Amino acid sequence: MTLQPFNIGGLSRQTGVNIETIRYYEKIGLLPPPARSQGGFRQYEDHHLQRLRFIRRGRDLGFSIDSIRALLTLAERPDSPCEGADQMVLLHLDEVERKIADLTLLRDELRKMKNCCGQVVAQCQIIGSLTAPGSAQQDAI
Amino acid sequence: MTLQPFNIGGLSRQTGVNIETIRYYEKIGLLPPPARSQGGFRQYEDHHLQRLRFIRRGRDLGFSIDSIRALLTLAERPDSPCEGADQMVLLHLDEVERKIADLTLLRDELRKMKNCCGQVVAQCQIIGSLTAPGSAQQDAI
DNA sequence: CATGGACCCTGGAGCCACTACAGAGTCAAC
DNA sequence: GTTGACTCTGTAGTGGCTCCAGGGTCCATG
Ligand SMILES: [Zn+2]
Ligand SMILES: [Zn+2]
Ligand SMILES: [Zn+2]
Ligand SMILES: [Zn+2]
Numbered sequence: 424m425t426l427q428p429f430n431i432g433g434l435s436r437q438t439g440v441n442i443e444t445i446r447y448y449e450k451i452g453l454l455p456p457p458a459r460s461q462g463g464f465r466q467y468e469d470h471h472l473q474r475l476r477f478i479r480r481g482r483d484l485g486f487s488i489d490s491i492r493a494l495l496t497l498a499e500r501p502d503s504p505c506e507g508a509d510q511m512v513l514l515h516l517d518e519v520e521r522k523i524a525d526l527t528l529l530r531d532e533l534r535k536m537k538n539c540c541g542q543v544v545a546q547c548q549i550i551g552s553l554t555a556p557g558s559a560q561q562d563a564i
Numbered sequence: 565m566t567l568q569p570f571n572i573g574g575l576s577r578q579t580g581v582n583i584e585t586i587r588y589y590e591k592i593g594l595l596p597p598p599a600r601s602q603g604g605f606r607q608y609e610d611h612h613l614q615r616l617r618f619i620r621r622g623r624d625l626g627f628s629i630d631s632i633r634a635l636l637t638l639a640e641r642p643d644s645p646c647e648g649a650d651q652m653v654l655l656h657l658d659e660v661e662r663k664i665a666d667l668t669l670l671r672d673e674l675r676k677m678k679n680c681c682g683q684v685v686a687q688c689q690i691i692g693s694l695t696a697p698g699s700a701q702q703d704a705i
Numbered sequence: 706c707a708t709g710g711a712c713c714c715t716g717g718a719g720c721c722a723c724t725a726c727a728g729a730g731t732c733a734a735c
Numbered sequence: 736g737t738t739g740a741c742t743c744t745g746t747a748g749t750g751g752c753t754c755c756a757g758g759g760t761c762c763a764t765g
Contacts, residue, residue: 430732430741430742431741431742431743432740432741432742441723441724442742443723443724443725444722444723444724446743446744447722447723447724451722460731460732461731462730462731462732462742462743463730463731463742463743463744464731464732464741464742464743465742465743473695476695476697477694477695480693480694480697481694482722484670484673484674484694485670487721487722488721488722494690494691494694497685497691498685498691498694498695500685501684501685501686502684502685502686503684503685504682504683504684504685505680505682505683505684505685505687505688505690505691506682508680508685508688508690508691509678509680509681509682509690512674512677512678512690513678515674516671516674516675516678519667519670519671519674520671522667523664523667523668523671526626526660526663526664526667527664529625529626529660530657530660530661530664532625533625533653533656533657533660534657536653537650537653537654537657539646539649539650540650541645541646541647541650542645542646543642543643543644543645543646544638544639544641544642544643544644544645544646544649545642545643546646547646547649549635549646549649549650549653550635550638550639550646550649552621553618553621553622553625553635553639554614554618554639571712571713571761572712572713573711573712573713582752582753583713584752584753584754585751585752585753587714587715588751588752588753592751601713601760601761602760603713603714603759603760603761604713604714604715604759604760605712605713605714605760605761606713606714623751628750628751629750629751
């Protein structure tokens with residue numbers, strides 16, 4: 424079942440990927456260049472749609488372009504072992520967990536800072552804690 | 565007590581800010597240009613150190629350069645009210661909390677994906693869930 | 706006074722993953 | 736044939752740095 428080819432706008436609508444981004448993916452070799460109409464319009468087919476959905480989902484999961492490239496290469500060889508993919512997920516999960524931990528510390532610091540209701544800058548806890556780090560609870564500078 | 569001026573390397577060591585970054589901050593007008601030695605070396609003084617520490621702390625808390633610029637402007641007017649600073653902390657806290665929530669969803673998805681022990685790509689859950697989104701638990705494509 | 710080595714200078718390019726144009730051309734419906 | 740939505744290319748910009756080449760400076764030794 425070979426469907427009608429569609430323009431870049433159609434591909435964009437079906438994937439939620441920005442047109443400019445689609446062209447960018449082609450430029451960096453992530454999406455193969457499609458056939459062109461007589462006037463030069465890109466004409467995509469179903470396999471482009473599949474591939475772009477894969478890419479989109481990978482990006483949504485926070486994988487880098489390079490990781491997605493590797494995952495796509497893997498996906499093209501159905502008989503090869505998938506340890507590589509496992510590794511990449513684990514690595515990325517670590518990364519995400521570290522980021523959450525960092526942001527949680529940040530959040531706690533910001534929460535400590537936020538109770539400074541309508542003073543003047545000279546007595547402001549926020550400005551104070553930026554000026555003299557270590558304690559967000561301290562008095563003014 | 566006016567201490568001896570120090571070079572960019574000294575400022576870098578005392579703040580933990582990269583030399584290139586210090587020059588960058590000067591270029592974008594975040595750190596005022598210091599005096600120069602006869603040979604053209606930058607000669608920093610105590611107030612540069614204070615200001616750069618403020619910047620560094622702001623960056624560590626995840627504030628954007630523009631926010632830090634605004635906070636610095638505020639800090640220079642000790643008699644003005646500090647509502648602006650309060651606002652910025654609250655906004656940024658929101659941002660951080662949203663980021664944590666997003667990453668937590670991501671983390672959960674990645675955790676669901678990660679149990680694919682040594683199969684072949686054609687049966688791989690990871691590749692599968694990237695190919696056909698919606699369920700990371702599903703069988704192979 | 707000369708030399709060595711640590712330090713510093715400028716200007717520009719590169720990073721990531723897009724996004725935003727400008728100025729032109731194409732396609733299909735009416 | 737005209738409209739108007741769509742698409743094309745190429746370039747530049749975003750944030751916040753980071754790195755480099757190809758030089759110049761500073762000061763403690765010999
Ligand atoms: Zn990752
Ligand atoms: Zn305040
Ligand atoms: Zn913020
Ligand atoms: Zn697998």
